[in-house]
Amino acid sequence: MKVVLLGSGNVATHLGKAFLNAGHTVLQVWSRNLEHATALSTVLKAEAIDDFKLLNTTADVYILSVVDDAIPDVVRAMPAVKGVVVHTSGSTSIDVLSCRFIHYGVFYPLQTFSKGVVVDLRSTPFLVEASTSDVLKIIRTLADSISENVQSCSSSQRIKIHIAAAFSCNFTNHLYSIAEEILSDIDIDFEVIRPLILETARKVTVNLPSQVQTGPAVRNDLRILDKHRAELDQYSEWRRIYDMLSTSIINKNS
Amino acid sequence: MKVVLLGSGNVATHLGKAFLNAGHTVLQVWSRNLEHATALSTVLKAEAIDDFKLLNTTADVYILSVVDDAIPDVVRAMPAVKGVVVHTSGSTSIDVLSCRFIHYGVFYPLQTFSKGVVVDLRSTPFLVEASTSDVLKIIRTLADSISENVQSCSSSQRIKIHIAAAFSCNFTNHLYSIAEEILSDIDIDFEVIRPLILETARKVTVNLPSQVQTGPAVRNDLRILDKHRAELDQYSEWRRIYDMLSTSIINKNS
Numbered sequence: 001m002k003v004v005l006l007g008s009g010n011v012a013t014h015l016g017k018a019f020l021n022a023g024h025t026v027l028q029v030w031s032r033n034l035e036h037a038t039a040l041s042t043v044l045k046a047e048a049i050d051d052f053k054l055l056n057t058t059a060d061v062y063i064l065s066v067v068d069d070a071i072p073d074v075v076r077a078m079p080a081v082k083g084v085v086v087h088t089s090g091s092t093s094i095d096v097l098s099c100r101f102i103h104y105g106v107f108y109p110l111q112t113f114s115k116g117v118v119v120d121l122r123s124t125p126f127l128v129e130a131s132t133s134d135v136l137k138i139i140r141t142l143a144d145s146i147s148e149n150v151q152s153c154s155s156s157q158r159i160k161i162h163i164a165a166a167f168s169c170n171f172t173n174h175l176y177s178i179a180e181e182i183l184s185d186i187d188i189d190f191e192v193i194r195p196l197i198l199e200t201a202r203k204v205t206v207n208l209p210s211q212v213q214t215g216p217a218v219r220n221d222l223r224i225l226d227k228h229r230a231e232l233d234q235y236s237e238w239r240r241i242y243d244m245l246s247t248s249i250i251n252k253n254s
Numbered sequence: 255m256k257v258v259l260l261g262s263g264n265v266a267t268h269l270g271k272a273f274l275n276a277g278h279t280v281l282q283v284w285s286r287n288l289e290h291a292t293a294l295s296t297v298l299k300a301e302a303i304d305d306f307k308l309l310n311t312t313a314d315v316y317i318l319s320v321v322d323d324a325i326p327d328v329v330r331a332m333p334a335v336k337g338v339v340v341h342t343s344g345s346t347s348i349d350v351l352s353c354r355f356i357h358y359g360v361f362y363p364l365q366t367f368s369k370g371v372v373v374d375l376r377s378t379p380f381l382v383e384a385s386t387s388d389v390l391k392i393i394r395t396l397a398d399s400i401s402e403n404v405q406s407c408s409s410s411q412r413i414k415i416h417i418a419a420a421f422s423c424n425f426t427n428h429l430y431s432i433a434e435e436i437l438s439d440i441d442i443d444f445e446v447i448r449p450l451i452l453e454t455a456r457k458v459t460v461n462l463p464s465q466v467q468t469g470p471a472v473r474n475d476l477r478i479l480d481k482h483r484a485e486l487d488q489y490s491e492w493r494r495i496y497d498m499l500s501t502s503i504i505n506k507n508s
Contacts, residue, residue, distance in 0.1 A: 010468075067473065067475065068470075068475060068477065068478055069475065069477055091470075091478050091481050091482065110446060110447070110449070110450055111449065111450055111453060112450060112453055112454055112457065112466075112468045112469075113468065114457065114461070114465075114466040114468060117457055117461065117466065119453060120449075120453070123449045124449055124453075125446050125449060125450075127446075149449070151446065153442070156440075157440050157442060159481065159482070159485055160436055160437070160439075160440050160442075160485060161437065161440075161442060161446065161447075162482070163436060163482050163485055163486065163496075164432075164433035164436045164437050164447055165433070165447065165450055165469075166469055166470070166471075166482065166496070167429045167430070167432045167433045167436070167492075167495075167496075168429060168430050168433040168447050168450060168451050168454065169450050169451070169453075169454040169468070169469065170467070170468060170469030170470075170471060170472070170503070171429050171495075171496075171499040171503075172426045172429050172430075172451075172454055172455075173454055173457075173458070173463050173466065173467055173468070174463075174467065174471075174499055174502060174503050174506070175421045175422060175425050175426050175429070176421070176422050176426075176458050176463035177462075177463035177464045177467065177506070178418075178421045179418035179419070179421045179422040179463075180462055180463050180464055181464075182414055182417060182418045182421070183414070183415065183418050185414075186410075186411050186414050186415075188407070188411060188414075188415060190458075190462060190463075192364060192379050192381075192405065192415065193364070193415075193418055193419065193422050194458065194459050195364070195365065195374075195377050195378055195379060195403070196364055196365055196366060196379075196419055196422060196423050197422050197423070197426075197455050197458060197459070198455050198456070198459060199365060199366055199373060199374070199378075199423075200366055200422065200423040200426055200427055200455070201426075201451050201452050201454070201455035201456075202452070202455075203366065203368065203371055203427075204427070204430050204444075204448065204451060205448050205451070205452060207368070207371065208431075208434055208444060209427050209428075209430035209431035209433075209434050209444075210431045210434055210435075212366075212368045212371065212427065213424070213427055213428065213431065214264075214366045214367065214368060214423070214424060214427070215366075215419075215420055215423065215424030216322075216345075216420070216424075217420075217424060217428075218424070219321065221321065221322060221323065223322065223323055224322055224345050227345050227413065228345065228413070228416070228417050228420065231413055231414060231417055232417065237502055237505070238421075240498065241421075241425075241498060241499065241502060242417075242420070242421075242425075244494065244495060244498055245425040245428055245495065248428060248491055248495060249424070249425075249428050251491070252428070252431070
């Protein structure tokens with residue numbers, strides 16, 4: 001397929017490379033910032049543009065991969081196109097595209113993308129949605145070419161899934177970074193906690209998390225909780241988080 | 255070495271099997287509950303006891319692996335032994351053993367143990383501490399026989415490491431279980447989030463979490479945060495956690 005990328009961030013970058021590897025052609029990379037467009041288009045052997053007047057209107061699919069806030073602006077500014085226009089956002093309704101395009105949909109990779117971190121897209125779930133069943137076929141064909149895990153879901157399901165992702169990924173990584181800080185303050189390398197982090201994640205790949213909760217809170221071991229609280233004296237914010245999550249674990253399991 | 259296990263829970267079970275595999279002999283399994291002792295001792299080809307009068311006093315190492323609250327009781331009730339007595343607790347000082355034994359220490363596996371879940375102990379960090387350097391040699395020899403990742407640390411470091419473990423493992427699993435509940439309520443299988451969970455953990459095995467934070471909070475995308483908050487209307491506790499962790503991410507990265 002012929003694809004145009006609108007956006008040049010982490011998601012656009014990872015998708016663009018995967019499209020190229022799957023034999024698709026990336027015609028153009030549009031970005032508000034031409035330098036950013038150029039950096040990515042060079043990698044993808046595509047043309048860089050920062051002006052919608054230059055947009056190639058012959059592509060099969062236009063991937064709108066900008067920050068959520070910018071989606072309505074890009075939608076308004078884009079010329080009419082015959083191809084399918086999709087956005088890649090977890091929390092934006094498919095409807096944001098309906099005012100402007102005939103064929104449109106959603107192409108949401110449920111994954112965490114950081115600059116310079118290679119991700120296995122083949123196992124990444126792609127949650128797709130489309131304006132019509134014909135459009136869905138096109139979107140699915142593109143998704144199937146880069147992932148083995150493509151699923152349909154509605155916009156109202158997708159935002160809930162995005163929230164679940166915030167808990168399982170963004171908040172989880174923040175807890176890791178609190179651990180990083182606590183360890184760093186006693187001159188212990190973060191390396192010591194890595195096997196535990198990996199095992200905690202690995203365990204829920206074959207079990208449900210509600211079935212494998214461990215630690216002092218689920219045992220209602222109040223003496224340990226008090227000891228930990230005292231040790232967290234110097235970190236008032238971490239202690240509030242410690243209290244709230246411990247209480248929540250106790251509530252859930254009592 | 256000849257080992258006696260005091261306790262028959264998850265940690266005692268995982269350690270006992272590893273000792274057996276490494277060629278050590280488990281002489282006895284003590285538990286307050288003889289049925290529990292018997293269940294584990296059968297697996298380990300050991301003797302089950304529930305009475306300290308029957309304790310074999312010729313073992314090289316006694317592994318005290320009971321809930322933290324019970325450690326002082328067991329210490330008081332145990333007969334004097336010549337062998338090394340260690341506990342396996344993250345948040346209990348080595349000093350709890352000093353009143354009663356001559357050779358003692360700590361043998362703390364930094365790992366999450368659930369019933370029926372096989373764990374790779376060889377990559378599990380064992381944090382050890384001992385009353386003397388001679389005792390440390392014995393404890394290290396035993397730890398080295400089942401793990402490639404044995405490190406010394408003090409009791410004051412160990413409790414901080416245990417707190418870091420609560421954040422990275424216990425609290426993280428609780429966040430997974432919140433995701434499980436949110437997904438279940440919209441009839442989406444937990445399976446969809448598993449690749450994301452695994453990638454989030456995998457990413458910090460080669461990066462520091464502070465360097466790879468993603469999501470709407472770190473982007474300070476207040477519109478998405480508001481959308482998510484509205485969607486969490488039905489889950490007041492999850493919303494409080496969502497707010498606290500989002501604010502904490504914003505504070506840390508601003």
